[in-house]
Amino acid sequence: MKGLPDYAAAYAAGARVRDILGAALDALEPDDPVWITQTPRATVLARADALDATPVAERAALPLFGVPFGVKDNIDVAGLPTTAACPEFAYVAERSATAVARLEAAGAVVFGKTNLDQFATGLVGTRSPYGVPRNPFDARYIPGGSSSGSAVAVARNLVAFALGTDTAGSGRVPAGFTATFGLKPTFGTISAAGVVPACRSIDCVSIFATAVDDAAAVYAVAAAPDERDAFSRAAPPPSPPLPAAFRFAVPDTLTFAGDAEAEAAFARAVARIEAAGGTRVGVDASACYEAAQMLYSDAFVAERTAAVGDFMDAHPGALLDVTRTIVAGGRRYTAVDAFRATYRMRALRQTAGAIFNAAPVLIVPTSPTIYTLDQIAAEPFALNATLGTYTNFVNFFDWCALAIPSDRYANGVPIGITLIAPAFQEATLADLARRLAA
Numbered sequence: 001m002k003g004l005p006d007y008a009a010a011y012a013a014g015a016r017v018r019d020i021l022g023a024a025l026d027a028l029e030p031d032d033p034v035w036i037t038q039t040p041r042a043t044v045l046a047r048a049d050a051l052d053a054t055p056v057a058e059r060a061a062l063p064l065f066g067v068p069f070g071v072k073d074n075i076d077v078a079g080l081p082t083t084a085a086c087p088e089f090a091y092v093a094e095r096s097a098t099a100v101a102r103l104e105a106a107g108a109v110v111f112g113k114t115n116l117d118q119f120a121t122g123l124v125g126t127r128s129p130y131g132v133p134r135n136p137f138d139a140r141y142i143p144g145g146s147s148s149g150s151a152v153a154v155a156r157n158l159v160a161f162a163l164g165t166d167t168a169g170s171g172r173v174p175a176g177f178t179a180t181f182g183l184k185p186t187f188g189t190i191s192a193a194g195v196v197p198a199c200r201s202i203d204c205v206s207i208f209a210t211a212v213d214d215a216a217a218v219y220a221v222a223a224a225p226d227e228r229d230a231f232s233r234a235a236p237p238p239s240p241p242l243p244a245a246f247r248f249a250v251p252d253t254l255t256f257a258g259d260a261e262a263e264a265a266f267a268r269a270v271a272r273i274e275a276a277g278g279t280r281v282g283v284d285a286s287a288c289y290e291a292a293q294m295l296y297s298d299a300f301v302a303e304r305t306a307a308v309g310d311f312m313d314a315h316p317g318a319l320l321d322v323t324r325t326i327v328a329g330g331r332r333y334t335a336v337d338a339f340r341a342t343y344r345m346r347a348l349r350q351t352a353g354a355i356f357n358a359a360p361v362l363i364v365p366t367s368p369t370i371y372t373l374d375q376i377a378a379e380p381f382a383l384n385a386t387l388g389t390y391t392n393f394v395n396f397f398d399w400c401a402l403a404i405p406s407d408r409y410a411n412g413v414p415i416g417i418t419l420i421a422p423a424f425q426e427a428t429l430a431d432l433a434r435r436l437a438a
Helices: 004-012 017-026 041-052 056-061 098-105 148-155 173-178 212-222 260-275 286-297 299-314 321-332 335-352 373-378 380-387 392-396 426-437
Strands: 035-038 068-072 109-114 161-166 181-184 204-209 246-251 278-283 361-365 399-408 414-422
Touching: 004 017, 004 212, 017 041, 017 109, 035 148, 041 109, 068 148, 098 109, 098 161, 098 212, 109 148, 148 161, 148 173, 148 204, 161 181, 161 212, 173 181, 173 399, 173 414, 181 212, 181 426, 204 212, 212 399, 212 426, 260 278, 260 361, 260 399, 260 414, 260 426, 286 299, 286 335, 286 392, 299 321, 299 335, 321 380, 335 392, 361 426, 373 380, 392 399, 399 426, 414 426
Parallel strands: 068 109, 068 161, 246 278, 246 361
Antiparallel strands: 035 109, 161 204, 181 204, 181 399, 361 414, 399 414
């Protein structure tokens, strides 16, 4: 089975949760690098039996009844280790993250903890001592990160949906490389309590699914204020649908890192949006690009040092070399540098906000291109930065985003686009994605 409707139909027809989930567990490989930890079979089946014992009249109150999902291994699941892809960091969570608890309360079942770029530091999906989740379309290419395992688990239909995190694009870039939908919701709408921080002031819990309606359904369950999270906030009522004729913004200047196939695919995507009733409006996105570069080249990288630096000092050999280099890099900045960077980012955010005076949605490539595993191994830093060209700025500006499948390279590898809107406009993004899928 694939998405939420498949599971709902099976249970409506009388299938037992134990049988459905047991068969799904049989399809899992024990040493698959998609997973860092798989939930013990006995635990899953006990949960299935409890769901099977739920009276039919009460199941309507469980919108995710019997649906398996994966959880990125920097998000706590009670009773399972949280490693953040660092074995020395591992601890067994006593309490599930709020987002996980809400999904389980709605009937969903955790199948395990998925692989990631260590401490959610990277967009490549290769920075893990637990191996590299294979890109299901061509194993020579990266799966994207940092939520690599979550994206691949959904793309391979190992689970119906998965949670990731997104600080710089980790919930969008791997979606683009695996032909999945990656929802990066408004900051704070899904609680980050129980999430190992990367950059706490902009970290978001993200959702991977095989359909936009599935992502929206999971978001509806997971999003709620939480007193455990000081950054939590309530979302206003959903925005109205886009009108039949609407405007959409596209940056005047785009880069594809020399990738002619990706450039042509984006042009085709724009044409499809126009065919769906959209009118293209060119906008100046220079503020977005400057903000994207500041994520790793300015004082903002020190927030990663704040999150992981003490552990790194206590366990100097625990981090991968690439992770250690990034985390340690924050120490070269002062508090004065941090304030100056904050002031500049605020100015960029104000400038970039004018984009949405021209149109309600900004359309960008999810990434300029894709790289092979060998290319990333040869140049891990510069190529990673290129992948964040169209993602790094979104969280800084308090926008929401939805990565959607769009096209394919000649070799079959996916190419994605991302729909971006101001905070709390997730419904607008979902509406446009449905139109493009029609």
